[in-house]
Amino acid sequence: SDQTHAIAEKGCMVLDIAHLRVVPTTRGKADEDNYGLAPEDVVEAMAEDRSKGLVPFFLVPTVGTTSTTAIDPLRALVAVAREQPEHVWVHLDGAYGGAAAVCPEFQHWLDGVEGCDSVCVNTHKWLLVSFDASLLWVKDRRPLIRALALDPEYLKNDFMQSAPNYKDWQVPLGRRFRALKLWFAFRRFGASGLRAHIRQSVALAQRAEQLLEDDRRFRLFVRARMGLVCFSVAFGGRELNEALLRRVNESGKAFLIHSVVDGVHFLRLAIGGLEVDAWHIDNVVRVLASALSELVEEKLLWQQLQRAHLKAASLTGA
Numbered sequence: 001s002d003q004t005h006a007i008a009e010k011g012c013m014v015l016d017i018a019h020l021r022v023v024p025t026t027r028g029k030a031d032e033d034n035y036g037l038a039p040e041d042v043v044e045a046m047a048e049d050r051s052k053g054l055v056p057f058f059l060v061p062t063v064g065t066t067s068t069t070a071i072d073p074l075r076a077l078v079a080v081a082r083e084q085p086e087h088v089w090v091h092l093d094g095a096y097g098g099a100a101a102v103c104p105e106f107q108h109w110l111d112g113v114e115g116c117d118s119v120c121v122n123t124h125k126w127l128l129v130s131f132d133a134s135l136l137w138v139k140d141r142r143p144l145i146r147a148l149a150l151d152p153e154y155l156k157n158d159f160m161q162s163a164p165n166y167k168d169w170q171v172p173l174g175r176r177f178r179a180l181k182l183w184f185a186f187r188r189f190g191a192s193g194l195r196a197h198i199r200q201s202v203a204l205a206q207r208a209e210q211l212l213e214d215d216r217r218f219r220l221f222v223r224a225r226m227g228l229v230c231f232s233v234a235f236g237g238r239e240l241n242e243a244l245l246r247r248v249n250e251s252g253k254a255f256l257i258h259s260v261v262d263g264v265h266f267l268r269l270a271i272g273g274l275e276v277d278a279w280h281i282d283n284v285v286r287v288l289a290s291a292l293s294e295l296v297e298e299k300l301l302w303q304q305l306q307r308a309h310l311k312a313a314s315l316t317g318a
Contacts, residue, residue: 001025001037001072003065003261005093019054021045027262031070034222035261037061039076046084059090063109064097067259067268069226071097075112082115092119095134097226099126102194126201126227126272127194129185133178136169144169197274201227204271204281211285217292221266229269230259233292238265240295247291254284 001023012020023037023045030036046056059081061072074092081088092098092113098121100106113119119137123129138144149168151160167173189197205224212218212231221230233240241258245267248254256267269284 001035001062001065003035003037003067003070004060004062005066005095008060008093019049021049021056025070030073034068034070035065036070037072037077039073039080042077042080046080055086056084056088057086059088060093061090062093062097064094064100064226066096067261068222068230069097069224069228070222071109071225073112074110075115078112078115089117090115092116094119095122096125099123100198100226102127102191103198106198123182123185126198127185128189128197128274129181133182141169198227201271201276204276204278205229205269207278208269208271208281208285211282212288215285215289218288221261221264227271229271230266231269232264232266241265241267243295244288244292247295248287251287251291253287 003025004022009020011017023041025035025037025041027033027035029041030038042059049056059077061074061077063071063074065071078090081090092110094101094110094113097109098119101110117139119135121127121135123133123135124131145168148170155167166175186194202225205227208229209220209224209231212229213220217234218231219234221232224230233244242265245256245258248256256269258265258267260266271281
């Protein structure tokens with residue numbers, strides 16, 4: 001969709017795939033108050049592509065889009081893919097939201113995942129593992145290995161048939177021992193610790209939402225469901241939003257990022273650090289409120305000076 005991470009487009013660039021169909025999303029159509037990918041729009045897009053002699057072969061739904069944590073209706077999208085004459089590989093981008101599946105109450109976000117051909121989750125985003133460490137699961141590893149396996153004489157050894165050779169699962173030949181830090185993180189926190197971390201992130205995001213709503217100068221862009229809060233200044237437009245973002249980031253007291261969806265510029269507060277607690281949330285909202293007050297006062301002062309200058313110029317001219 002138009003909310004899919006740009007890495008999908010980059011993958012097409014690497015593979016020299018010329019035809020990338022980006023399906024527009026509509027707020028609330030497939031995901032309540034958010035920008036999920038509507039299955040009926042995918043059906044229409046695939047039919048249109050087939051009418052042009054193209055063959056749809058790859059579909060990328062997302063659980064937790066980068067900009068707004070939208071959730072694509074996975075089960076329905078898998079059904080659309082399976083209705084096609086040729087096999088359509090369904091890859092679930094669960095880089096962020098997929099981690100929430102450690103909590104039973106959030107597993108419905110991945111309803112239908114068993115129908116996917118592959119799934120990716122970035123443990124460094126929400127599972128307390130340092131960058132970088134991504135999990136890739138494939139339903140059938142054989143197509144992947146057939147596409148990437150090479151066995152030159154100098155790589156042959158006595159263990160090739162007794163264990164998976166991950167050089168055949170990826171583009172690079174070598175790989176770092178990323179599994180070690182996953183093992184340490186899982187041993188340190190356990191399933192209960194990871195669940196507690198996810199739940200706390202969600203609760204803190206809701207706390208930030210409430211504080212921003214209490215300050216009526218801010219408005220939410222979408223409701224927080226994970227650890228991401230999307231909001232903007234309720235007045236002043238994009239210019240004031242951008243000024244607020246610069247002011248806060250340059251202060252060194254907090255760091256936010258932005259996005260633009262549906263032509264709306266908004267700020268994004270990402271919550272996921274191990275030691276982040278209610279104090280940090282309260283503080284970042286105070287920083288935002290203070291920075292906004294400063295910007296408004298500066299603008300009012302500038303307007304007053306400008307009016308005074310114009311008045312003086314008018315009197316001088318008279």
